[in-house]
Amino acid sequence: MAPKSDSTDAIVIRYLNEQNRPLNSQNVADALQKYNLKKAAIQKALDTLADNGKISFKEYGKQKVYLARQDQFDIPNSEELSRMKQENEKLQEQLGEQKRSISEVEGEIKALQSNLTLEQIREKEAKLTNEVNEMEDRLEKLRGGVTLVKPEDRKAVEQMVYEKISQWRKRKRMFKDLWDSITENSPKDVKEFKEEIGLEYDEDVGVSLQSYSDLLQRGKKRSSSDLQQQCAKRPPLQ
Secondary structure (H helix, E strand, O other): OOOOOOOHHHHHHHHHHHHOOOEOHHHHHHHOHHHOOOHHHHHHHHHHHHHOOOEEEEEEOOEEEEEEOHHHOOOOOHHHHHHHHHHHHHHHHHHHHHHHHHHHHHHHHHHHHHOOOHHHHHHHHHHHHHHHHHHHHHHHHHHOOOOOOOHHHHHHHHHHHHHHHHHHHHHHHHHHHHHHHHHOOOOOOHHHHHHHOOOOOOHHHOOOHHHHHHHHHHHHHHHHHHHHHHHHHOOOOO
16 A cells, blocks of 8 residues: 555656656556556556656657656766766676675585584494494305305295296297298398387397306206205214
8 A cells, every 4th residue: 555645646756766767557557556556546647747747758659658857867977977887897796706705605505514414424334333244244154154045045036037937938939939930921121120110139138048047057056066065064973
């Protein structure tokens, strides 16, 4: 709401003087909505002020543009403008330096905030120490020949891997038979046809069925060797 002591004319002329640029009645009405002034009242105030010579206006067809009277302002000469320009350049330099300083301080603050507190460091140290002790204990058991995986667990895993590899081999064979049937009498080049439909072999993605089969066999041999060593370490029966 506008202060009671201010009339609509006073509010309008003060706004025009503050802006000191060409404005139409709609511009003024939009800017002065905070005073709950209607556009009709603002238009009346603009016309009254213009008629009394307190503001300037120009007509562009049916549109009127209003402007604060320029004779009320002190217009600087060329020397003053030059001095003001130099001062503005200095202020811009100072502003740039201030922004750089602020940016450096903000960077330092972020760096400090990213550092751990003493309490957090102690907690992390305790956690890492515990993990190291657990790994050293595990390593000591491995060095002593202690089996950390139960035989039944190992057997279950090996059986699962064996079944997966068997399924893989079976599906690979089924695909080969089907693919050979499709491409046997096809006029297209097999390689081009494969690329056209976006088909990829195991080898195309760096996978080898044979390598997994060999890995399973090595695992079985190692298990057998470990069992023999454990039996050899047992004392003879009396």
